[in-house]
Amino acid sequence: MTGLEWVGLVVLAWVGYCLDFDLDNLKDAPTLGWWVQLTKTWAAKTVIVTALSVGLCRLVKWFVREPSKEQKILARSVNAALDTFRSVVYPKLPEQTPIDHNRVTVFVHNKSKWWIWPWKGYFTPWGLGRWPWSGWLEVVYRSGHVTQLATTVYLAPDDAAQAEGVAGQAWRCGSFCVGLGDKKLPDLSQAKYVDPLNRFVYDIFLASTVPKSPEIEAYGSTRKQVADYAKATCISTALLWRRIKRKKHCPLSMVGVHLKNRRGDLWGVVVMDSCNSVACLDPKDKSFRAALRELIATIHDLGITDE
């Protein structure tokens, strides 16, 4: 128990004691009698506030909890397996390549997700027409030792045509590859963020026949790249502009394939994203399939896909 919980216990014990106390016995101790009288008057509110405080303390403690020792060991084992998988599916990586430029990410499919941050819509966390139980793909493990604190969640609903992102489309189709050959995704590494209000104003200028400033012309070019990128990767332009604002990587190629549990049920997807010209192997490549076989065997042995 925490300190606050001990204090709460003492307070509740005091309230219980006072409620049963006969004030006539305290005629010789007026100060104590005053405290007992005060406690009796405020008993109900004291109990409610104490219970709420202890409850809130427990909730905060749960949210900021550290993973258990077993969870840490499990995470390290999966991370090692993903690093091995990464070394096979990106065979031509130059030695000094930063580890976050070519990543392997495991998403698990959850039928419900009660909180999403950042929000997908202006009015609800799940976006327009979507609910906590719409079906979601959530990052659980990633290769390397950086970009581990991912909060990315993609929509993977029953009406699968609306599935979001390469992860969502991989969930829908089985295997989904973008930019694998020479025709890669637009390079947004130098894209300049423009806030929604300015985008609205610039769009009006771009639609008009008035001469445009170099800034607006540059925005027009970025806007097209963002639209093309969003269309190819099945995400909204709003989500992509947010990534640009936070200076997050926008990969040049991505591959997503199914992951299944021991029983053969769909469990999640694994997505390989690459920010440089070195793309992942084709999922039909023998080396890719051999590496996937090893990865799924390790994941099954660790019991991660067990319900």
Added chain:
Amino acid sequence: MAKWIELDASTISDDERSEVSGVEIRVGLSPFDIPDGVRGYYDDQRQRFVIEFRYIGNHEEKVAGPKDGHITIMVGKTSGRLYEIHVDIDKVSSQGIKLTLLKPEVDKALDRLADQASEPKKRSYQVARAAFTENAQELLTSH
């Protein structure tokens, strides 16, 4: 037991390729639904010739599909993947020419299975059929 014939996923399964806003998109079957090995052998206990497919993550329970003449199909209970084709044939016949004459029957049984299935199982069965067709001679004569 017969040796596995290793399959090349790129020859038995095609991706759908398209271009969206100048970016190449490839959509294909799940790697879990494309077999990576096939073998044929005579099962003395069950007295039938068995064509077996191997997949990534091969642990699920198998159930029998509908019998089609001499042929019984075993599919995964959860995934519906085609795991085995059982041909009712005695051992003597299995060592002779009669086995190769069963190839059209097996092809027809697999076609019927694919016709009755919905996507994406249909595509998975078509891939298994392509794997069988490509290696039929070796499967049916090398046991």
